[in-house]
Amino acid sequence: MSLTPVLLPHLIETVANAISTNAEEVTALDQVIGDGDHVINLQRGLNALMAQREELSQLDWVAAWQKMGMTLMSTIGGASGSLFGTLFVSMSKTAREQPINQKTFAAIFKAGVDAVKQRGKADAGEKTMLDVLIPVADYLQTAVADNVSLADVLATVPKVAIAGMESTRDMLATKGRASFLEERSLGHIDAGARTSQLMICAIVTILNQQ
Ligand code: ADP
Ligand code: MG
Numbered sequence: 699m700s701l702t703p704v705l706l707p708h709l710i711e712t713v714a715n716a717i718s719t720n721a722e723e724v725t726a727l728d729q730v731i732g733d734g735d736h737v738i739n740l741q742r743g744l745n746a747l748m749a750q751r752e753e754l755s756q757l758d759w760v761a762a763w764q765k766m767g768m769t770l771m772s773t774i775g776g777a778s779g780s781l782f783g784t785l786f787v788s789m790s791k792t793a794r795e796q797p798i799n800q801k802t803f804a805a806i807f808k809a810g811v812d813a814v815k816q817r818g819k820a821d822a823g824e825k826t827m828l829d830v831l832i833p834v835a836d837y838l839q840t841a842v843a844d845n846v847s848l849a850d851v852l853a854t855v856p857k858v859a860i861a862g863m864e865s866t867r868d869m870l871a872t873k874g875r876a877s878f879l880e881e882r883s884l885g886h887i888d889a890g891a892r893t894s895q896l897m898i899c900a901i902v903t904i905l906n907q908q
Pocket of ligand 2: 728732733734735736776
């Protein structure tokens with residue numbers, strides 16, 4: 699990973715495009731078991747990042763993740779705002795304590811996901827974005843331990859993210875608005891799991907082109 703986030707503008711644009719392209723589908727999901735505003739919330743955050751993207755690319759990763767987290771927290775709103783914001787702020791905090799490279803990124807991302815778990819008082823299996831974030835974080839850690847090549851990691855991460863997203867379909871929601879529906883939440887994919895998967899897949903597409 700380069701020391702300066704020169705790729706960030708491209709990453710942010712691609713992530714924002716992925717969410718826009720799939721906006722109707724995700725909104726439909728969120729209308730079934732949420733209140734239908736997840737994409738609008740997220741797009742507010744992504745638009746704010748779009749406006750900051752050149753500025754962000756001048757920072758180092760620690761400062762960029764911190765700024766992104768604060769921006770997401772203050773613009774997204776909803777449950778997801780503080781959760782996505784916490785992910786980046788916590789990644790920044792952990793990255794301050796070690797050099798950033800392929801190996802340490804797994805630990806940095808894991809710390810971010812752990813902070814999301816704490817913040818939302820949720821864990822895997824509760825039909826949320828964590829059902830994508832946790833398996834991806836776990837896979838990255840295993841891949842580092844097993845010395846898996848970057849090419850193989852980039853080939854596998856999308857599969858892990860998609861499997862995690864799909865797994866929410868048959869879960870009973872126990873956190874967030876969907877939990878109010880109890881059994882009626884069964885059979886529907888969680889919107890935050892779908893957007894998390896779309897964003898991760900978009901990031902991997904860019905990294906594959908490098
Ligand atoms: P809100 O539910 O406040 O309207 P959003 O619609 O923006 O917020 O986001 C909803 C998404 O947030 C859900 O689809 C779910 O993935 C995620 N979510 C909600 N509560 C939690 C939680 N406690 N922990 C992790 N993720 C959560
Ligand atoms: Mg909502």
